[in-house]
Amino acid sequence: MIKIAVPKESEIGELRVALVPDTVARCIKLGFEVSVQSGAGLGGHFTDTEYAEAGAQIVSSPKQLWGESDILLKVAPPGEQHGEMEMDWLKSGSKIISFLDPLGNPSKIQELAQRKITAFSMELIPRTSRAQSMDALSSQANIAGYKAALIASASLPRLFPMMTTAAGTIPPAKVLVIGAGVAGLQAIATARRLGAVVEAFDIRPTVKEEVQSVGAKFVEIPIQESTATTGGYAKEVTENTQELIRKVLTEHVKKSNVVITTAQVQGKRAPVIVSEEMVAEMKVGSVIVDIAADRGGNCACTEPGKNICYNGVHVIGPLNLPSSLPVDASQVYAKNLLTLVKYLVKDGVMQLNFDDDIIDGACVTHEGQLRHPKVKEALLHFAKA
Incomplete structure (x- = not known):
């Protein structure tokens, strides 16, 4: 036995x-x-x-x-x-x-x-329909995306949903999700359920319909190189492409009350997408939740495992989010x-x-x-x- x-x-x-x-x-x-x-x-x-x-x-x-x-x-x-x-x-x-x-x-x-020892790594389960029920990366990322949206909502010093009151109408919070994999899509869906207006970006243009299906507006950037592996994961792109992404996203980050970043590349340091300059242009009281903190972070200001304040912007770098649930x-x-x-x-x-x-x-x-x-x-x- x-x-x-x-x-x-x-x-x-x-x-x-x-x-x-x-x-x-x-x-x-x-x-x-x-x-x-x-x-x-x-x-x-x-x-x-x-x-x-x-x-x-x-x-x-x-x-x-x-x-x-x-x-x-x-x-x-x-x-x-x-x-x-x-x-x-x-x-x-x-x-x-x-x-x-x-x-x-x-x-x-x-x-x-x-x-x-014969070893099986759960990170390397293929992203195919046959292996879907074994895909632990996805099952755990789903939980991480949900929790990231809750952290953002709890940390933001204003409401997520629009509210009409006797004292006037409170507009909804604006949320930008960077990375539309499993974690990103769940973060979008959760932020939408909480009442925020959400837009999202991913280097893989093929995920546009998935982003729209969960209620977010897709930020389109004309990228000229291949951006996905054969398994459907995002791949590392050149510095020129990263610079183009940062340039286009600057205005979107500036207008957002919340930025949730989820972009990761297997086995590599997470790409830095949100620069210090971009953070400096955000409104005081804005929040960044960087799910990629385990891999160094998508935000240049992220300190893994810490919640810091950078020019009045709360930058949160949670580690091992699935373990929190x-x-x-x-x-x-x-x-x-x-x-x-x-x-x-x-x-x-x-x-x-x-x-x-x-x-x-x-x-x-x-x-x-x-x-x-x-x-x-x-x-x-x-x-x-």
Whole structure:
């Protein structure tokens, strides 16, 4: 019987958990044995009792949990506990499925390969209709976009919706969302539900209809180069194009009460789209919420993890927004993992068919080898740096 293990996350501030009691029960029905570290779900308000009632074995020792697992399910990449590296506790030949930041920290992926661990990175699940139910980046970005709009509304010293009162009419707030991926679209939809007037920009012109479908006006900029990867993600553009974007967006930023930035490029520092000069032209009391703060930020004034005031403009750089709503973030992430595990394991055996685009795309290490060409490229880049 394959043993699935769910450890308590060791990364500071990480409140999510890889499986919730409901998905534990489903795993057991599928024939897996599930062990959960004591306290693993407390950040997401799931108790040991709930896990035990779902059929999980509660294990107090993290070292024992990691060492006995066949498949380890995590949220954040393996870290460190009490001076020991967590990945050292994995037995050779075991599997780990988690967010691994393979392009941002390829050396950690190389270590997993050296330990002959088969690793699947949730960041690299292909963005295809077949893999949609496993797409954890999207499920977590959806939550981040929602929370960003709430943070903006709570931080702005004025109302989001238009209000007609006996004292006169209060106009709606003007919100600009930069980046119309999953997070951006949810930020737009949430800001619209709160009553704001919203416009949005994305370097991918193909998302115009999606932006309009959630009630925002699309800011069009004539970009002459390719702006999307084959998987549909935004790609890094030249400095000339970035300068053109900043030039056009300056007027839109200046007129906005709120700017929510969500633009990220896989494995790279987030592009700086909102310059200090643009921030300086915003009205006093305006708010910028920079979802890309985890990758350095889209705003030149962003200080990751901090809320600063720059010339009267509040610049907020929240980190790990999905973790701020750990109940729902854990539930949807657990479903992503469950779907992937069911896809990988057939008749009690993990079957790795690398002709399959989902398995080939997400598996970064296997049998001591780095498998993913982008991870190899990132490792080479880091070595030269």
